[in-house]
Amino acid sequence: MMNSYNIALIPGDGIGSSVTDATWEVLGAAAKTCGFHLEGKEFRWSCAFYKETGAMMPANGIETLRGFDAILLGAVGWPAEVPDSVSLHGLLLPIRKAFVQYANIRPHRLLPGVQGPLKSQDFDIVCIRENTEGEYSGAGGRVHQGTSEEVAVETSIFTRMGVERILRFGFEQARKRRGRLASVTKSNAQKYSMVFWDEMTHKLAAEYSDVCVSSFHIDAMAARMIMAPESLDVVVASNLFGDILTDLGAAIQGGLGFAASANINPDRSAPSMFEPVHGSAPDIAHLGTANPIAAVWSGAMMLEHLGEASAASLVMAALEKTTTQGIGTVPGKDKTDAITAAVLAALD
Amino acid sequence: MMNSYNIALIPGDGIGSSVTDATWEVLGAAAKTCGFHLEGKEFRWSCAFYKETGAMMPANGIETLRGFDAILLGAVGWPAEVPDSVSLHGLLLPIRKAFVQYANIRPHRLLPGVQGPLKSQDFDIVCIRENTEGEYSGAGGRVHQGTSEEVAVETSIFTRMGVERILRFGFEQARKRRGRLASVTKSNAQKYSMVFWDEMTHKLAAEYSDVCVSSFHIDAMAARMIMAPESLDVVVASNLFGDILTDLGAAIQGGLGFAASANINPDRSAPSMFEPVHGSAPDIAHLGTANPIAAVWSGAMMLEHLGEASAASLVMAALEKTTTQGIGTVPGKDKTDAITAAVLAALD
Ligand SMILES: CC(C)[C@H](C(=O)O)[C@@H](O)C(=O)O
Ligand SMILES: CC(C)[C@H](C(=O)O)[C@@H](O)C(=O)O
Numbered sequence: 156m157m158n159s160y161n162i163a164l165i166p167g168d169g170i171g172s173s174v175t176d177a178t179w180e181v182l183g184a185a186a187k188t189c190g191f192h193l194e195g196k197e198f199r200w201s202c203a204f205y206k207e208t209g210a211m212m213p214a215n216g217i218e219t220l221r222g223f224d225a226i227l228l229g230a231v232g233w234p235a236e237v238p239d240s241v242s243l244h245g246l247l248l249p250i251r252k253a254f255v256q257y258a259n260i261r262p263h264r265l266l267p268g269v270q271g272p273l274k275s276q277d278f279d280i281v282c283i284r285e286n287t288e289g290e291y292s293g294a295g296g297r298v299h300q301g302t303s304e305e306v307a308v309e310t311s312i313f314t315r316m317g318v319e320r321i322l323r324f325g326f327e328q329a330r331k332r333r334g335r336l337a338s339v340t341k342s343n344a345q346k347y348s349m350v351f352w353d354e355m356t357h358k359l360a361a362e363y364s365d366v367c368v369s370s371f372h373i374d375a376m377a378a379r380m381i382m383a384p385e386s387l388d389v390v391v392a393s394n395l396f397g398d399i400l401t402d403l404g405a406a407i408q409g410g411l412g413f414a415a416s417a418n419i420n421p422d423r424s425a426p427s428m429f430e431p432v433h434g435s436a437p438d439i440a441h442l443g444t445a446n447p448i449a450a451v452w453s454g455a456m457m458l459e460h461l462g463e464a465s466a467a468s469l470v471m472a473a474l475e476k477t478t479t480q481g482i483g484t485v486p487g488k489d490k491t492d493a494i495t496a497a498v499l500a501a502l503d
Numbered sequence: 504m505m506n507s508y509n510i511a512l513i514p515g516d517g518i519g520s521s522v523t524d525a526t527w528e529v530l531g532a533a534a535k536t537c538g539f540h541l542e543g544k545e546f547r548w549s550c551a552f553y554k555e556t557g558a559m560m561p562a563n564g565i566e567t568l569r570g571f572d573a574i575l576l577g578a579v580g581w582p583a584e585v586p587d588s589v590s591l592h593g594l595l596l597p598i599r600k601a602f603v604q605y606a607n608i609r610p611h612r613l614l615p616g617v618q619g620p621l622k623s624q625d626f627d628i629v630c631i632r633e634n635t636e637g638e639y640s641g642a643g644g645r646v647h648q649g650t651s652e653e654v655a656v657e658t659s660i661f662t663r664m665g666v667e668r669i670l671r672f673g674f675e676q677a678r679k680r681r682g683r684l685a686s687v688t689k690s691n692a693q694k695y696s697m698v699f700w701d702e703m704t705h706k707l708a709a710e711y712s713d714v715c716v717s718s719f720h721i722d723a724m725a726a727r728m729i730m731a732p733e734s735l736d737v738v739v740a741s742n743l744f745g746d747i748l749t750d751l752g753a754a755i756q757g758g759l760g761f762a763a764s765a766n767i768n769p770d771r772s773a774p775s776m777f778e779p780v781h782g783s784a785p786d787i788a789h790l791g792t793a794n795p796i797a798a799v800w801s802g803a804m805m806l807e808h809l810g811e812a813s814a815a816s817l818v819m820a821a822l823e824k825t826t827t828q829g830i831g832t833v834p835g836k837d838k839t840d841a842i843t844a845a846v847l848a849a850l851d
Contacts, residue, residue, distance in 0.1 A: 239691035240698070248692075272729050273620055295658075295695035305663040309696035310643075315653040341743065343587035344596075347643035348657035350588070373743075374750035381620050381729060381754040395689065395721075399747060402722035406729040 159192040160461050163223040163426070167246070168201045169435030170445035171229025177447035177495040178227060178454040181470060184502050185458065189466040196223075202233035202242050211245030217253045225457050226250065226428040229450065230435035244293075247430075251286050254425035256418035257317065258324045259284035259397060260456070261432060263384075263404030263414070266448070268478040270485075271409045278384035282404055283328060284397025285321040286418055288312055289348070291394045313348045313393070318355045324421055325391030326363040335388035336368045339376045339396050352393065377403060405432050412446030412486055415453040417460065429457040444487050447495055448474060473501035507540040508809050511571040511774070515594070516549045517783030518793035519577025525795035525843040526575060526802040529818060532850050533806065537814040544571075550581035550590050559593030565601045573805050574598065574776040577798065578783035592641075595778075599634050602773035604766035605665065606672045607632040607745060608804070609780060611732075611752030611762070614796070616826040618833075619757045626732035630752055631676060632745025633669040634766055637661055637696070639742045661696045661741070666703045672769055673739030674711040683736035684716045687724045687744050700741065725751060753780050760794030760834055763801040765808065777805040792835050795843055796822060821849035 164179065166172035179195060186193045198219070200212040211231075213219070220226060231247045232239055250256070263280040265271050295309035322338065329336040338356040342349035353370055360368045371379065373396045379386065380403050392400055405414035414432035431449030439445065451474060458467035478484050483494040512527065514520035527543060534541045546567070548560040559579075561567070568574060579595045580587055598604070611628040613619050643657035670686065677684040686704040690697035701718055708716045719727065721744045727734065728751050740748055753762035762780035779797030787793065799822060806815040826832050831842040 240694055243691055244694075272622055274622060275620065291692045293694065294656075295693075297695055297699060299663075303663050305699070307661045307695045307699035308642075308658050309661075309693050310656050310658045313655045313657075315647075315651055341746075343591050344639045344743075344746070345643075345657045346588055346592075346641065347645055348655045351645060351653065351655035374746050377725065377747050378750040378754035378759070381751065382758060395692075398689075398692070398722050399725050402726040403729065403751075406726035410730060411726070 157190060157192050158463075159194055160224040161222070162193055162195045163220050163226045164195050164197040165200055165226060166197065166229040167231040167435060168203070168233045168242075169230060169437040169440040171201070171231070171435050173443070173445050173491045174431060174447045174450035175227060175229040177491055178450040180495060181451050181473070181498050181502065182454045182458065184499055185466040185470050186463075188469065188502065189463060191463060191466070200246055201231070202237040205237050205242065205245065211242055217249065220250065221254075221425060223426045225426050225461060227454060227457060228428055228430040230431065230433060232435045233437050235437065248291075250428055251418050254420050254428070255287065255422070256420045256427055257285065257287045257320060258419040258421055259286040260328075260417045260419060261401040261404060261414065263401070263408045265408055266413060266478040266484075267475050268481055268484045269409040269413060271407050273381065273384065273407050275384055278387065278407070280380075280384060280387045280404060281328060281332065281389050282397060282401045283321065283325045283389060283391040284401060285317065285392070285394050287394075288314060288317040289394040311348050313351055315355070318352055319359070322355055322359050322391060325389055326359060326366050326368075329366045329389040330363070333388040334366055336366050337376065337387060337390045338368060338370050339373050339390060339392040339400065340370065341373050343372060373399070376400065380404065380407060401432060409484070410486055412449055413452070414449050415456060417453065417456040419460065427460055429453040443490050443492065445491050446483055446486065447491055448478070448483050451498060469502060473498050476501035505538060505540055507542055508572040509570070510541055510543045511568050511574045512543050512545045513548055513574060514545065514577040515579040515783060516551070516581045516590070517578060517785040517788040519549070519579070519783050521791070521793050521839045522779060522795045522798035523575060523577040525839060526798040528843060529799050529821070529846050529850065530802045530806065532847055533814040533818050534811075536817065536850065537811060539811060539814070548594055549579070550585040553585050553590065553593065559590055565597065568598065568602070569773060571774045573774050573809060575802060575805060576776055576778040578779065578781060580783045581785050583785065596639075598776055599766050602768050602776070603635065603770070604768045604775055605633065605635045605668060606767040606769055607634040608676075608765045608767060609749040609752060609762065611749075611756045613756055614761060614826040614832075615823055616829055616832045617757040617761060619755050621729065621732065621755050623732055626735065626755070628728075628732060628735045628752060629676060629680065629737050630745060630749045631669065631673045631737060631739040632749060633665065633740070633742045635742075636665040637742040659696050661699055663703070666700055667707070670703055670707050670739060673737055674707060674714050674716075677714045677737040678711070681736040682714055684714050685724065685735055685738045686716060686718050687721050687738060687740040687748065688718065689721050691720060721747070724748065728752065728755060749780060757832070758834055760797055761800070762797050763804060765801065765804040767808065775805075775808055777801040791838050791840065793839050794831055794834065795839055796826070796831050799846060817850060821846050824849035
């Protein structure tokens with residue numbers, strides 16, 4: 156009997172479909188080699204869909220996705236036509252929240268042959284970003300709008316459950332890696348939310364005494380990622396701080412073309428979602444030069460999550476072989492198709 | 504008649520006093536050359552003061568400072584003995600707020616001879632950070648503390664006045680420089696505060712049509728500072744985002760030893776405060792190797808603010824001459840005294 160997995164494919168907007176297509180081809184080839192089956196069903200939910208229907212996904216979108224083993228997403232957004240507040244809040248963010256994908260995992264290291272902007276080339280970081288609450292809770296309001304007396308407030312909400320589970324996830328990841336966890340806050344200036352986070356970190360540290368944990372302020376951590384990235388192993392941070400640090404991580408690994416991510420529901424009570432960190436880049440979508448590496452890497456993370464670790468390793472090895480050859484290493488230089496073909500060839 | 508300025512000196516904790524002493528010597532020499540007088544009065548408000556008196560400064564501290572032309576501060580904090588929440592909220596932050604120092608200016612470029620962590624060496628950025636409200640408003644609370652049901656909230660407060668004045672300040676700075684302003688938000692995820700900021704940016708852009716303004720999300724801007732710092736001129740951001748970006752700016756300019764800052768009250772209704780971005784570093788305070796360059800550079804910004812532009816240029820030229828000689832360019836290598844002596848010699 157062959158294992159088979161049902162995957163929901165959401166290409167989204169702009170370059171989303173070319174990187175999703177590329178990923179699907181590579182994953183299919185790896186599945187074949189390793190003797191399992193990936194069954195894909197495509198959902199063309201996107202800004203174009205919004206312009207036709209008035210919604211980013213159908214009313215039963217979440218229920219439709221719930222039955223799948225995993226979701227592979229390209230990129231969402233077409234700001235010139237649909238405000239981000241509509242597109243992202245209508246598709247990407249609801250999925251993360253509805254499926255309790257509270258752990259956003261983003262690996263940051265240089266693939267061989269890729270030139271990063273730093274002199275330091277030698278780092279291997281995994282960022283764990285809280286994905287469901289905190290600074291992106293969406294709570295707030297505006298009064299006296301449009302007048303000179305206007306006030307806007309935005310409230311970050313941190314729950315014990317939310318903070319504890321992401322920290323535990325971070326500690327577990329650190330255990331599986333080099334045993335070091337950096338927890339990121341700004342407790343010297345945000346004395347409610349961030350002091351709470353620090354207290355929880357301290358509390359859990361006692362339980363995970365085999366993990367070496369340290370606390371950093373976000374400003375110091377941002378600087379450290381540039382000055383001493385090799386000193387970091389697992390970094391755990393809130394929704395906003397993780398968002399910022401993972402774009403920095405993408406930068407030091409050569410750019411968004413190389414930044415993969417997994418939105419994980421660790422309890423497996425609902426599907427997890429895998430997506431490159433990059434956006435839909437509608438301005439370059441027609442050029443055919445989108446780098447599929449970030450999406451393929453995210454696909455490898457999906458295989459890992461599905462329990463197909465050797466297929467995941469195979470895909471990562473093929474990516475590394477490709478970049479070692481100098482293919483896909485310089486933004487905009489190679490065509491998506493050429494990079495995909497090289498990865499497929501490297502799989503054999 | 505000779506111009507004379509009354510300066511309040513607050514060395515603070517740890518390395519604060521050595522960098523303040525160095526700065527004071529250099530500024531005094533520059534004043535002498537340029538024919539004006541600096542009258543200093545020292546206030547030993549610090550964590551040690553707190554341990555003696557139970558407060559970071561006397562009850563009339565703010566009123567005492569109000570009469571000065573400017574404040575020169577070293578560094579505040581001694582976390583092993585006094586929590587940051589006490590030390591920073593008892594001295595540094597109250598001064599910024601009480602004196603409406605709403606514009607925190609931080610220049611980021613490489614002094615000649617300094618090796619930054621980036622391959623790119625060619626950038627000249629000024630960050631303008633909002634300094635009095637936003638994410639560091641201090642509003643929030645915690646319920647069910649210490650239980651499994653605990654919730655902590657932290658509220659960012661943005662007022663029309665606060666946002667408008669910092670943006671105007673940013674536009675004015677851009678006008679004085681290369682005419683480009685980057686405004687930083689996260690309006691795709693924080694739909695009250697940051698959408699408001701974007702709207703205000705858009706509104707003011709019409710008025711400053713000679714300035715080329717663009718909006719970035721904080722994650723994209725953090726990446727841009729690493730990937731393409733040469734593309735940036737003036738960057739304006741909220742309290743938190745500015746805090747993060749300026750530590751990143753410090754990183755790309757070679758570290759906190761080179762990062763200067765000015766907390767400006769643009770209306771001159773109260774004194775402005777000048778301080779290096781670095782902290783008090785109590786662990787290295789006894790080594791005598793604190794780099795005074797960031798503090799001296801902050802002092803040059805003070806001279807500029809006082810209207811003594813040629814003295815300010817003189818000090819900056821002396822700093823550059825010093826680093827060109829390779830003195831003070833490598834963290835921990837040279838003694839504070841040796842660096843100071845080199846700057847003084849370069850002033851002649
Ligand atoms: C598009 C945006 C809402 C999203 C986020 O902040 O979560 C993106 O920046 C990311 O990092 O996945
Ligand atoms: C110490 C801290 C409160 C302070 C701030 O965030 O304002 C510091 O990080 C800075 O950048 O000046």
